[in-house]
Amino acid sequence: MNILLIGYGKMGKTIEGIAKDRGHQVPVVIDVENPLTEQSIKNQSIDVAIEFTSPEAAFENIKFCVEHNIPVVSGTTGWLDRKAEIEALCDKHKSAFFYASNYSLGVNLFFKLNEYLAKMINHYPEYSVSMEEIHHIQKKDAPSGTAITLAEGIIQEIQRKNGWVLKGEQEAAQEQFAIEAKRIENVPGTHTVTYESEIDSIEIKHTAHSRQGFALGAVVAAEWLKDKQGAFGMNDILKF
Structure with missing residues (x-):
């Protein structure tokens, strides 16, 4: 699976390591030096995106993925007053969006x-x-x-x-x-x-005790989300 990694802080780097350990590829990493644009993903085969950035950047990052039919898993908090807009866009574009405040x-x-x-x-x-x-x-x-x-x-x-x-x-x-x-x-x-x-x-x-549990959960969510359509959360995976 080819993962578009949006955000390359401590969490993003941990996610990258776990994704590669599980046999996935991370052909594109988005950070402040390489912003998310059509040019940054041009000619790339992307199966799913994982987004861990900042409250200020999250909405536009997720919106871009939804509008470009890239299934996106987000763990960024602090922007949820606009979550309903993303869900509506997801329905409009028949794309896939997965959000959890915590993936552990x-x-x-x-x-x-x-x-x-x-x-x-x-x-x-x-x-x-x-x-x-x-x-x-x-x-x-x-x-x-x-x-x-x-x-x-x-x-x-x-x-x-x-x-x-x-x-x-x-x-x-x-x-x-x-x-x-x-x-x-x-x-x-x-x-x-x-x-x-x-x-x-x-x-x-x-x-x-570490970020490992959060990062592993995000990668598992990305594996689960691939080829799906709709808005989802951890309850959809865990079946509590």
Whole structure:
């Protein structure tokens, strides 16, 4: 499989290594010195694109792929206010788009655990909820896309909560909860959800030890997406 790699930071380089280890080719790498244009992919046979860039660049990168019928897997967070536009374009051009806030198998298991615990906590209003996420200092968006997905799971299951706020920017109203975002050197990603009452605390936590799990999941998603049509996510692969 020939992969168009869009973004060549730490994640992009890890993806490249895993893709080649799995027998794939990476004939084109897009970065700041080689932007994504028709010229940059001219005369290249591309089966699928994997996009890990920045919130500012993601939409145009993904839009280009969709409009050129290149199936695209994206893991860039911080741009999701325009995700519906991409899905509409995907339908219009009969192309394929795959998005996940996190491609790690462990994190996706954690998402389901989070929803299950929130569903139980819904019956016990004495428990308040909060979240902490820690990432490397190069991560631009806060809170992380993974934290937002966890928050959506909580809001879906706990009827007394309808939103979240970023700690330090504003105080959480009674129907909201706070997410604290920390940035520390060389931390791939740690997410902790805490429920607290006057009597005790309940805590679930996921700690990533490296980028390998994220990168492998993105390559597996690209393998799965090839020759498909539509908009997809991790649930389509994992069948939870």
